[in-house]
Amino acid sequence: MEPVNFKHHGQLYFADGNIVLIARTAADERVAFRVHQSVMARNSPIFADMLSLPLSGAVESYDGVPFVRMPDPAEDLERLLQVLYIQPMLQIKRFDSDTPLIVKPLLILANKYEIQHLRANIIQKLEEDWPRTLSEWDEIEHYAEGKAKTCVQDVQWDRTCDDFPDLHLPEAASAINLSHACNVPNILPAAFYHLSRISILHDWDRTHVALEDNGIPDYSDLVNGARTARWNLLSKEDFICLLTGRERLKDAINVKVWTEHNAHVTHPHPNEDYGGCKSKYWSKVWDVVERACRESSDVLKTLRDVVDILQSSGNPALCYSCEHGIKKGIDEVRNEIWNGLHDYFDLPLRA
Structure with missing residues (x-):
């Protein structure tokens, strides 16, 4: 059978290719990609298995070589073949707000055809x-x-x-x-x-x-x-995770900051003054921290800006040990919050 209504892809139709992949575009055009079985098999065990099947006399051919009708959108297959043939190192601009939208179709095919190096490249980015x-x-x-x-x-x-x-x-x-x-x-x-x-x-x-x-x-x-x-x-489930996480974050911050606030064991000079540093300053600073966190929608940033917190508390004359203890306590709270994000938002296990 020799179909004649296929549109040859401009770049990805190689004269010495030994197999043609046919895919439909969104506009229902059929695009022909003439490629090499060896290239496809080398990159994907799924393609290797699929193309290793013995050819029978009933196999359809196009332009003198066998062809396979692909279930994937032509636009997505084109991007995949461009990576395999033209741009082996996928170029992804860091911090681009559109990155997930751009790479999603490619990552779906990388998963489907088990192209591990491409999946790893995308996930790293x-x-x-x-x-x-x-x-x-x-x-x-x-x-x-x-x-x-x-x-x-x-x-x-x-x-x-x-x-x-x-x-x-x-x-x-x-x-x-x-x-x-x-x-x-x-x-x-x-x-x-x-x-x-x-x-x-x-x-x-x-x-x-x-x-x-x-x-x-x-x-x-x-x-x-x-x-x-x-x-x-x-999705609805994502919104539930988001709202659940917001509430749990508030509760966690209250508990963790209150714990630090009352950590008299770690206070360098509990219940006594040391030079110009009074023990009540310790509580005053943690009161400010607690209030700032309660009013913040971004507690990691609020806690990061320790200098702002100290200024908000009137820059009390803390001794070095107290100031160091407060900064250390705030760092501990930040790390505990960060390490708990997985549980706060009820997220699946990490890979």
């Missing part, structure tokens, strides 16, 4: 955007704050800022959606925590494409570094 350690999280946060500061300065100097930080920072809802679809559990704790900081009113589509009644976009929040989410990509 995703985990760089959604880190597993608190120190890596802090690095990304400093980067985001720097982007926001630059944008604000541009506006202050009457320069247009339409390159909003939100466009160049990871977007959580699409990452969570991809995680479920492609089995990438390690990115979930950071993604859910980030999502817990965002107002439901800060919707990606509404914020980036909607206009005010006067036809001028309201970008004030974006200029100041506001983050948005593609809320429509979350």
Whole structure:
């Protein structure tokens, strides 16, 4: 059988290829990819098994070689073959808000055909955007704050800022959606925590494409570094995990800060004064910490800014030991919160 209504792919139709893969586009066109069995088999055990089957006389052929009708969308198969033939090292821009949307179809095929090196490459990039350690999280946060500061300065100097930080920072809802679809559990704790900081009113589509009644976009929040989410990509179960995590975070913070507040054992000089440092200052600072956390939607950031907390408490004349003890206690609370994200949001086990 020699079908004649196939459209040859411009780049991925090799004259010396020994098999043709046929796939449909969204517009219902049939695209022919002429490739090499050896290349496909080398990258995928599934393709190796599929293409090793003995050919019978009834096998369909096209352009003199056998062809296989593929169930995958032509657009997705094209991207996969481009990686295998043209761009072996997949280029993914770090912190791109669209990364999960871009790589999801490719990761689905990498999983389906067990192309392990491609799956590992994509997951590595995703985990760089959604880190597993608190120190890596802090690095990304400093980067985001720097982007926001630059944008604000541009506006202050009457320069247009339409390159909003939100466009160049990871977007959580699409990452969570991809995680479920492609089995990438390690990115979930950071993604859910980030999502817990965002107002439901800060919707990606509404914020980036909607206009005010006067036809001028309201970008004030974006200029100041506001983050948005593609809320429509979350499932009902995701929303339950999100709301559960928010409540558990509040409870955990109250318990952990209160524990540090009353940690008289770790207080360098409990119930006595030491030089200009009075023991009541210890409690005063922890009162400020507790109040700041209670009012915050981002406790990791609040606790990170220890200097601001000390200033808010009137810069009491703490001795070195007390100041060091408070900073150490705050670090311990931050680490406990970070390490507990998995449980707070009821997330699946990490890989």
